[in-house]
Amino acid sequence: MPTIVFDFDGTIADTMSVVIKIANKFAEQYGYRKIPLSDLPKLREKKPSEVLKHLGISIFKLPIVVRKIRFEMNKEIVHLQAAVGIRDALVNLRENGCVLGILTTNSRENVMEFLKNNDLQLFDFVYTGRAMYGKSRLLKKLMKEKTIPHKDPIYVGDEIRDIEAAKKAGVRVIGVSWGYNTRTALQKANPDYIVEKPEELQDIILNNS
Structure with missing residues (x-):
């Protein structure tokens, strides 16, 4: 997985x-x-x-x-509240053997506190860092430090810049329309997939691994 x-x-x-x-x-x-x-x-x-x-x-x-x-x-x-339906989606992915991680420019303290408050302590790793030169470098650094196979990870994000970063890093990417950018905006960046609801993640990920 x-x-x-x-x-x-x-x-x-x-x-x-x-x-x-x-x-x-x-x-x-x-x-x-x-x-x-x-x-x-x-x-x-x-x-x-x-x-x-x-x-x-x-x-x-x-x-x-x-x-x-x-x-x-x-x-x-x-x-802060979690995106509606995201917890069930994460639980399903874990139960099916997926490794789950977070890549963010937010502070680690913020993320860990949020996960605790929302009963979302389901992630195998939380990777934080600055993205002064673009999130793609941060994603490449993550893959190198975590020794994640280049063709293995799938990145999931809600912004055009997330999709652009994943493409530059050579990583498959799923755009989600419940966050910042709309589905129409995300489509212009040509992600591999776009989902409207968290429950759609499981079908896409498990059927295309």
Whole structure:
């Protein structure tokens, strides 16, 4: 059975509303636009670079804003909920012999606290790191350090950048439409598969391993 590597924010944890709330909190201080709920459908169709341009966040201010959001997320982690249906999907994959892992730029402390709070201590490993040069390098580093066979892992993520990173790393990728980007946006990045609900993961993974 393959190793399944999951993105965390938006894929395992339902973080979108919290991130928006925190981002809006710092908008005036750092001189970028707030995100009204009415803009969300439009933003979910965009790449990260397009979202930054829309909000008016410069590349120079971005590291500061990201650090602020990450710090505030520490306070919110206790309130975060898991994506609907994800626990049952993870249990089914484990019972069928899959190795489960998380790859994230979120802090390890946040992830471990979230997993504990949501009864999701089902993962064989949690790999965290910075993605200054793209998530593909982080994924390659994970494969090297965990000695995961190059053709073996499947990456599961909710954003266009997740799909692009997996492709650059030579890894099969499943896009999930319950997170940040919409199904239409994900399709443009040409993932191997797209799923609408967590329960679809088992059929795709087990039937295509």
